[in-house]
Amino acid sequence: MEEVVLKLYGAPFLLLLLVALSGCGFGDPYLTVLRGNLSFERGEFQDSIVRYLDALEADREFESHVFYNLGTVYHAVAENEAAVEAWDLAAAHAPPDVLFALHHNRGNLYYRQGRYAEAYEQFRRALMLNPSSMGSKINLELALQRVQAAESAPTTRSGGAGTNGAVSDEARRVLEYMRRKETGQWRATDTQEPRDVERYW
Template sequence: MLTSCGKSSPAWQVLKGNLSYRRGLYQKAILSYQTARDSLETDKDIVQYNLGNVFYALGEGKAALQTWELAEKNAVDADILFRTAFNRGVVYLNLGQYDNAFLSFKRALEINPGDTDAKINLEDALLRISSDETRTGEMPEIHISKSQSLLLDYIKRKEMEEWTAPENESIENVEDW
């Protein structure tokens, strides 16, 4: 992981890039991340992931996809693998490439099966694929079997139970702020 934080170190450049990104100074963030990437031996996946996020924030979805692909090729960290797959799914949804979105969210869930947002987005991609099929009359590349549909319904019910269960619990001893 990025450890040294001297002003010329790659870790410092990543921190500068993160700060610039949060402030909306995307060009400065890109320069900082590129400087860090060019001087790193390892952990390039983190920098590539961050660069992809900047490109996405700039509205450059295709550049973000390419950059996240590079991050995924170099990644050893499951968190980076999950985040790149998830973010690619979001971009594909926005581009109307629902089959690719489905595959990306499926990959994200293979890495982190408990992520609710990935589950919701996977279902959204499936619904959009089904909607496209009924509008165009074409057969999509990805077919939803009855068992997959039942599984999605089951997951949806379980997720709703998880979200509604705490509302039913009593909170007698909690002081009001």
């Protein structure tokens, strides 16, 4: 499953920016977040957690981004409950790009935990925010396949009906709609008039 990571700049630019801003007082919380991002990229997860917490103490202006980053670090070190709590705090005032990444990564977390119906719902929410995300579309379909497989598997309880029937019906409708849209896009390019190749030479 593909993870969505919010990156501001590449590592070489980060190092240059750190050197340039290290001597001045401008943007201290922002510099702390950049240092936390660099620590995360290096795999120094404890250092990145400390830096993100320091940035939250200094300035709450971009707290949704910092809480999202904090949740991503917790997820990377398998502290899943802490990751969900941090992502919940990030969701309160998050812009759409952070909400998209949050729902996508939470869907990945739930999928890995075997909570496929919840993963499906998170990927669906991510696609509502960014319908062109191919990673979320693929993950939505994978989660749907797992939900359907769980429903079709024989149950040991009496009654036998799956608890995810409503999600599954909606999931089938959404997936069928996406397939029709995707098929329509591909067919539209197939039905165009052939271009005169010589014209471009």
